Amino acid sequence: MIPSRMKAALARAPGRIEIVEMETPRPGPGEILVAMKAVGLCGSDVHPWYVATKAPAVLGHETAGVVVETGVGVTHLRPGDRVFVHHHAPCGVCRFCAAGESVMCPEWKPSRLHPGGLAEYVRVAAPSVSRDALLLPPHVSFTGGAFVEPVACALKAVDRAAVRRGDTALVVGLGSNGLLLGWLARLAGARLLLGSDPDPARRRFARELGFDAVVDPSAESLVEWVTSAAPGGADVVWIIPTAAAAVLPAMEAAAPAARVVFFSPVAPDTVWPIAPHTPYFKDLTLCFSYSSGPLETRRSLDLIASGDLPVESLVTHRLPLDRAAEAFALAEAAGEALKVVVEI
Numbered sequence: 001m002i003p004s005r006m007k008a009a010l011a012r013a014p015g016r017i018e019i020v021e022m023e024t025p026r027p028g029p030g031e032i033l034v035a036m037k038a039v040g041l042c043g044s045d046v047h048p049w050y051v052a053t054k055a056p057a058v059l060g061h062e063t064a065g066v067v068v069e070t071g072v073g074v075t076h077l078r079p080g081d082r083v084f085v086h087h088h089a090p091c092g093v094c095r096f097c098a099a100g101e102s103v104m105c106p107e108w109k110p111s112r113l114h115p116g117g118l119a120e121y122v123r124v125a126a127p128s129v130s131r132d133a134l135l136l137p138p139h140v141s142f143t144g145g146a147f148v149e150p151v152a153c154a155l156k157a158v159d160r161a162a163v164r165r166g167d168t169a170l171v172v173g174l175g176s177n178g179l180l181l182g183w184l185a186r187l188a189g190a191r192l193l194l195g196s197d198p199d200p201a202r203r204r205f206a207r208e209l210g211f212d213a214v215v216d217p218s219a220e221s222l223v224e225w226v227t228s229a230a231p232g233g234a235d236v237v238w239i240i241p242t243a244a245a246a247v248l249p250a251m252e253a254a255a256p257a258a259r260v261v262f263f264s265p266v267a268p269d270t271v272w273p274i275a276p277h278t279p280y281f282k283d284l285t286l287c288f289s290y291s292s293g294p295l296e297t298r299r300s301l302d303l304i305a306s307g308d309l310p311v312e313s314l315v316t317h318r319l320p321l322d323r324a325a326e327a328f329a330l331a332e333a334a335g336e337a338l339k340v341v342v343e344i
Helices: 048-054 126-131 142-146 148-161 176-188 200-208 222-229 244-252 277-281 294-306 321-333
Strands: 005-013 016-023 032-040 062-070 082-085 121-124 133-135 168-172 192-196 213-215 234-239 254-262 285-288 315-320 339-343
Touching (some): 005 048, 005 321, 016 321, 032 082, 032 142, 062 142, 062 148, 082 142, 126 133, 133 294, 142 148, 142 294, 142 339, 148 176, 148 254, 148 294, 168 176, 168 222, 176 192, 192 222, 200 213, 213 222, 222 244, 244 254, 244 277, 315 321, 321 339
Parallel strands (some): 168 192, 234 254, 254 285, 315 339
Antiparallel strands (some): 005 016, 032 121, 032 339, 082 133
């Protein structure tokens, strides 16, 4: 029986998470109600500037759970189904969708999860139900399902980088997203996988999880280190930190004709003092990779189900919903907290 009231983790402000009680939503036509089981915390969930634009809000968009109720017209899902549900959904017919750029669809931005992933029950809006709610194979855990969205985002960023067999790949920022990028780069054919992060715990994780070499950019010149490991520089570079101190050396470490992909959301007032002379004469391709759509989520689930991506090895902390504030604090502190999952 579905209760009339439920618990949720409400972000009232950056760093201020409270467990509140609210009315349990019910699905309308084309919608489903999902009992949340696992929610991964994304870096954006703890970026103060980002949370400030959303609060007060129930955050959480890396989700997996069980369908408990379906609205009128839903025929492909039924109560008891284990699912991943995407918090965004495209219209499927506009010029951006036709070009495969669904994240630029005018219908994309609104969240399709009400009130948000970090709640006992979530109503999933019809666009996500029809276009990006995926059944989890029996052997994929709820935690594995919660990785569908972040793996999909990393897949899109690896596609943007057009990795070629034999490339040297550099990942700047070795949190869970950085490690996913590294794994996917390797699967795409990268020969040498390099990583950079000032945090010793994250460098240790990267070494343990398959990176060939890692560096502390606060102790060594990133450019000199990369070019000593790969004469000429890195063929593909993913940049996750948004501080200029991380961005500029990473671009300098790129090889001629390299592809450089910026992966993280950037605060509106961030300015990078980039001199265009070197990127121009090195013929660099610079691009950004935002979010992911239905094409990537399906590929992501296939990869997770195949076992080619051992995503659960990234999880360092699992906490119940009642300890959501602690989960957020761990994720924000980073270090030994590589991936934090809230289990509901």
